[in-house]
Amino acid sequence: MNTTLNNNTLKKEKLNSGLALPKVTEAIVRPILFAAAVTAVIIIILIGFFILQKGWPVLSTYGLWNMISGTVWQPTKELYGILPMITGTFYITFIALVIGIPFGLATAIYLAEIAGSKTAALIRPAIELLAAIPSVIYGLFGMVVINALMRHLQRGLLSGILPPDYQLGYSVLSGGIVLSIMILPTIINIVEDALKAVPHTYKEAAFALGSTHIQTIFKVLIPAAKSGIVSAVMLAMGRAIGETMALIMVIGNVTALPEHGLLSLFAPSSSLTATIALEMGYAGPEHQAALFAVGIVLFGIIALLNAFVIVFTRRGGQQQL
């Protein structure tokens, strides 16, 4: 009994000696890979920690409510009201969505339902490319082309009704237009996928009931792809709120609340992101802390949006099941 056991272990040892190296590698590799996998989580925690830690001094002494309801941003006088930037951010995002959603939806429907495989093969890479173009290129294009057009409009047709500081080209509307182009790929890709994921039987049933193609698209496919469309809009919104460079180059970066109602479409503006990027370069310690506090607000807005997307898509997915 004992000897056979010894024999067995001997045999095993013999076998193992040939495999010693792989076994060691195996033992080392696993923790290394685990460390790599956890990095993303660690980074997220570090980001949250450092933004909070750096912004906390200003946020706690000045007060979150004072900050987001304050209308004057003058860091040299320790006035940290960021309401103008928040309204700027949301105003521009709103315009971008108003222009971008119909076009994005229409393009997605065209690609998923109407386009032949050859035209789709031409347009899809173009959309991919649109997503790959750096934001500074969009910024440059907006700065020289869209702002020039805007100036033309402001000083020509609208010169009578616009105050002089609204005639510079740099405007909320330019920012919205540039962003609407930048969010197109996000909307198109997600909506197209959502439309294609609708079971084919839905469509056949609609056709069998005698509906036309357009009726089928708008009454059957779009309602069925609802959750995909909503998350596309949310993600596009996140992208628009987070965009920095293209906005800096086209909106004029003036921290003021819109005052002239609908005309403020043509007002120069600022955004949360643009202010951080522009002012970090020369800010003193207190001013820097204030900018980190702006970062906290931005981070909070994006986190809320993301949480909404995650909850919504999960619920939508269950509904479809």
Add this chain to the structure above:
Amino acid sequence: MITKPKGKERIIYLFLVLSGYATLVILCSIIVYILLKGFSHISLEFITQTPRKMGAEGGIFPVIVGTFYFVTLTILIAAPLGIGAAIYLHEYTREGTITRIIRFGTELLAGIPSIIFGLFGYAFFVVLLGDITQGWSLLSGALTATCMILPTIIRTSEEALKTVSRSLREASLALGATRWQTIYKVVLPSSLPGILTGIILGIGRAVGETAALLLTLGGSLLMPQSLFHGTRTLSMHLYMVAMETGNMDAAYATGVILIIIVLLINFIANYGIKRLVTRNTTTTARS
């Protein structure tokens, strides 16, 4: 059967078709405009000379070199991390709480605006680790960019790993190979095209990134001497030249080079890699 739309429906139909083509027109007009404006300003001198007057005159050679160093360093850090994470998620664990947390973290990371990465990179890499990274430097910028492109690389690598068939893995394991040997010698080679696509997409994102780098890379116009010196990328240069010097010709010309790089990256990601894939799959099918 789909019939031709009539009446009011024709207008809707027309709008859908026009929107489809509109994206094509917008893309082309942006690219063509920048190319037309900038092409005349591009010359051998522009590419090979050092800049004068903050980039308003002279060339952009140090910027091209800086971009190259920055992207290379970023990929050298991000690719092993991202691929490693993907291997762990797909090959080494079952789906459970830990993978769910990791996936959630990756998803969150992908949604964070680049300026937040900039703030974080400034607070962490530039200030706190300043003794190691020497403040604003190639290293700080590359580490910040790594955080940004990590989700892209993890996601595409995992997709690539998913395409490797189970039977290949089982065959390797049946031959007595260990798990790591199987991954290293069987799974990774056959998922290489997909992983490369992810890396190339990561390069594209690093090349185009600006906001986060404004706060971490330094923006020096001098030739970068080491990892610990600041530099600027083409995107940063374009922004700084357009906003600070007002010399739009230099900005357009930088834009042209940037667009050419992006087009090239996209072309490689789409067609170069696809050819690699078809070659690979045909050989496996034959054997």
